[in-house]
Amino acid sequence: MEFLQSIFVTPFVEIVDSPYFFFEVFFGGLMAGVMYSLVALGFVLIFKASGVFNFSQGVMVLFAALNFVGLLEHGVPIWLAFLITMAIMTALAFAVERLVLRHLVNQEPIILFMATIGLAFFLEGFGETLWGSEIKPLEVGIPNDVWFMGDAMIQQADVFAAVVAGAMVTVLALFFHYTRVGRALRAVADDHQAALSIGIPLNHIWIIVWAVAGVVALVAGILWGSKLGVQFSLSVIALKALPVLILGGFTSIPGAIIGGLIIGAGEKVAEVYWGSVFGGAIEEWFAYIVALVFLFFRPQGLFGDKIIERV
Amino acid sequence: MIYREAGVFKTSYDADMALLPIPMDKYFVIAVTLFAVIVVPFISNEYWLGSILVPVLILSIAAIGLNILTGYAGQVSLGTGAFMAAGAYMGYKFVTAFPDVNIIFGILAGGVSSAMIGIVFGAPSLRIKGFYLAVTTLAAQFFLIWLFQKQPWFVNYSISGVPTAPPREIFGILVTGAEASATARYVFVVCFTIALAWIARNLVRGRVGRTWMAIRDMDIAAELIGIRPLQTKLSAFAISSFYCGVAGALWAFCYINTVEPSAFDINRSFQILFMVIVGGLGSILGSFLGAAFIFTLPIFLNNFFGVLGLDVSTATIRHIEFMVFGGLIVFFLIVEPHGLARLWALAKEKLRMWPFPY
Numbered sequence: 051m052e053f054l055q056s057i058f059v060t061p062f063v064e065i066v067d068s069p070y071f072f073f074e075v076f077f078g079g080l081m082a083g084v085m086y087s088l089v090a091l092g093f094v095l096i097f098k099a100s101g102v103f104n105f106s107q108g109v110m111v112l113f114a115a116l117n118f119v120g121l122l123e124h125g126v127p128i129w130l131a132f133l134i135t136m137a138i139m140t141a142l143a144f145a146v147e148r149l150v151l152r153h154l155v156n157q158e159p160i161i162l163f164m165a166t167i168g169l170a171f172f173l174e175g176f177g178e179t180l181w182g183s184e185i186k187p188l189e190v191g192i193p194n195d196v197w198f199m200g201d202a203m204i205q206q207a208d209v210f211a212a213v214v215a216g217a218m219v220t221v222l223a224l225f226f227h228y229t230r231v232g233r234a235l236r237a238v239a240d241d242h243q244a245a246l247s248i249g250i251p252l253n254h255i256w257i258i259v260w261a262v263a264g265v266v267a268l269v270a271g272i273l274w275g276s277k278l279g280v281q282f283s284l285s286v287i288a289l290k291a292l293p294v295l296i297l298g299g300f301t302s303i304p305g306a307i308i309g310g311l312i313i314g315a316g317e318k319v320a321e322v323y324w325g326s327v328f329g330g331a332i333e334e335w336f337a338y339i340v341a342l343v344f345l346f347f348r349p350q351g352l353f354g355d356k357i358i359e360r361v
Numbered sequence: 362m363i364y365r366e367a368g369v370f371k372t373s374y375d376a377d378m379a380l381l382p383i384p385m386d387k388y389f390v391i392a393v394t395l396f397a398v399i400v401v402p403f404i405s406n407e408y409w410l411g412s413i414l415v416p417v418l419i420l421s422i423a424a425i426g427l428n429i430l431t432g433y434a435g436q437v438s439l440g441t442g443a444f445m446a447a448g449a450y451m452g453y454k455f456v457t458a459f460p461d462v463n464i465i466f467g468i469l470a471g472g473v474s475s476a477m478i479g480i481v482f483g484a485p486s487l488r489i490k491g492f493y494l495a496v497t498t499l500a501a502q503f504f505l506i507w508l509f510q511k512q513p514w515f516v517n518y519s520i521s522g523v524p525t526a527p528p529r530e531i532f533g534i535l536v537t538g539a540e541a542s543a544t545a546r547y548v549f550v551v552c553f554t555i556a557l558a559w560i561a562r563n564l565v566r567g568r569v570g571r572t573w574m575a576i577r578d579m580d581i582a583a584e585l586i587g588i589r590p591l592q593t594k595l596s597a598f599a600i601s602s603f604y605c606g607v608a609g610a611l612w613a614f615c616y617i618n619t620v621e622p623s624a625f626d627i628n629r630s631f632q633i634l635f636m637v638i639v640g641g642l643g644s645i646l647g648s649f650l651g652a653a654f655i656f657t658l659p660i661f662l663n664n665f666f667g668v669l670g671l672d673v674s675t676a677t678i679r680h681i682e683f684m685v686f687g688g689l690i691v692f693f694l695i696v697e698p699h700g701l702a703r704l705w706a707l708a709k710e711k712l713r714m715w716p717f718p719y
Binding site for chain 1: 435437481482485488489491492493495496497499501503504511512627631634636676677680681682683684685686687688689690691694695698
């Protein structure tokens with residue numbers, strides 16, 4: 051009885067008692083969700099264009115951030131470091147296409163998935179061999195003050211991250227809709243065979259999406275890194291993008307954003323109000339269990355295409 | 362000429378259905394088994410037995426488990442570590458709750474509990490597959506490890522949260538816990554490994570195994586020819602988790618001698634997935650080869666840099682290890698998707714032809 055009360059009654063009483071605190075928690079969660087969304091966005095881009103479920107997206111975030119922070123430490127100015135890292139991520143896209151994807155054409159998706167797990171390990175080792183594995187603080191001039199809304203405290207860095215994420219999604223949307231390459235990308239996402247038959251070079255498209263996903267990873271890495279420091283655990287946090295995708299649907303960019311927000315806010319609220327009932331740290335698995343339960347009811351996610359199977 | 366498959370004439374169904382119908386295979390396997398059980402304990406030292414052979418064998422069991430699920434039934438799992446943890450913790454609970462029951466039952470109890478948990482987390486596989494399923498097994502990974510870490514009931518309210526494995530005897534010889542000799546632990550583990558590998562080999566060539574493979578190759582088509590996906594997928598999850606659970610219990614009782622969550626984190630899951638890929642998807646022999654290869658590679662790398670006289674920090678070696686693992690996985694998937702087991706098959710082919718080119 052007491053247990054049930056602590057699940058169904060007490061947390062809601064607490065929420066009503068101090069709505070500002072709830073708002074603060076909720077808002078903080080949303081902002082963490084923005085970060086998940088950014089990682090999930092990279093997944094969706096690659097999945098749509100090549101059908102590859104890129105497990106290494108999380109490590110790409112770490113890899114990009116490691117390169118960026120490493121360059122900064124060597125006295126490279128921020129804008130140049132950003133450009134160089136972008137170049138590195140593009141080179142990585144080339145290498146992945148040349149060395150991995152090209153040889154695995156026509157393999158089952160699950161084989162490609164496992165190949166990206168291998169890629170994830172490789173990148174992690176490579177990045178840390180180059181730059182070392184200690185936690186590196188990242189300072190790129192993101193404001194770190196707080197605003198007060200009533201009694202609720204809002205981190206300016208979070209708002210900044212949300213603005214950046216929003217801007218990036220807008221740019222990507224414009225890119226997809228109004229450029230030649232964007233149209234080709236949408237065509238490939240729609241139907242590989244048809245796109246190939248009207249003369250869209252699939253290999254180039256793959257390089258482009260991997261490069262774009264690399265840049266998205268870089269932005270995510272900078273935002274994450276300036277919040278938590280650039281460290282190994284970034285790639286583990288980025289794994290949370292997987293449940294986000296399940297919630298939002300693998301093929302939908304808005305789905306990735308909304309899924310990220312739901313997961314981010316949900317897990318923070320759950321941790322603060324329900325965590326103590328279960329013994330704490332439920333943040334670690336909350337997202338996964340939500341995704342697990344969700345899969346039973348709607349396997350394609352909130353916005354994904356309906357899964358149709360034929361023999 | 363060296364390896365001969367021809368000239369074997371069977372006169373009974375039993376002979377035809379035998380596990381190893383070719384005499385050369387049979388004698389070879391029997392010889393290896395006897396060698397592993399009888400000779401190895403005498404010729405190996407404490408370090409080899411306790412620090413290399415025991416963990417390799419235990420990981421082989423886990424790899425067989427994952428191979429049943431991924432290689433034979435086609436369901437990818439990233440939660441192997443969690444199922445091992447389930448086996449270790451539930452085995453520990455059983456052994457401490459019933460101190461007089463033989464330790465073998467304790468370890469099997471760990472396996473059975475793990476199988477039940479496997480069924481629960483495998484249930485979504487009926488609706489989803491591929492990487493969707495991989496995500497739900499990640500749920501198992503994070504949730505179970507959290508559960509065992511945060512709920513003191515699982516460790517009998519031990520203050521440190523990391524209880525030591527209780528010492529238990531078989532035939533008056535200590536086989537678990539820190540005081541047990543490496544030889545006793547090795548023999549205990551090797552017997553488990555042989556029995557489980559034998560069962561697995563028979564399972565996958567029988568009716569159950571064929572239904573698993575049908576589901577793997579195309580589940581809708583399999584359903585249309587009358588294979589029930591519910592039983593098939595859940596049995597794959599149950600048996601796979603049973604193997605992983607036994608491996609986890611052995612890992613805790615006979616290798617690290619403590620029951621601790623960090624031994625079963627997500628990296629363990631990846632490690633075992635790599636063993637299966639490198640060893641060969643859908644091969645029992647491959648599970649052994651993969652386990653031996655992946656486990657000894659870091660040890661080899663460590664010594665390799667030492668021999669070269671390079672002063673490389675352990676952190677760097679760890680990173681290089683990651684790179685080598687990642688590169689190997691991609692390499693194997695591209696060049697030899699059937700893994701080390703396929704190389705073994707090729708070697709047999711060569712031995713059959715030798716000295717003729719074809």
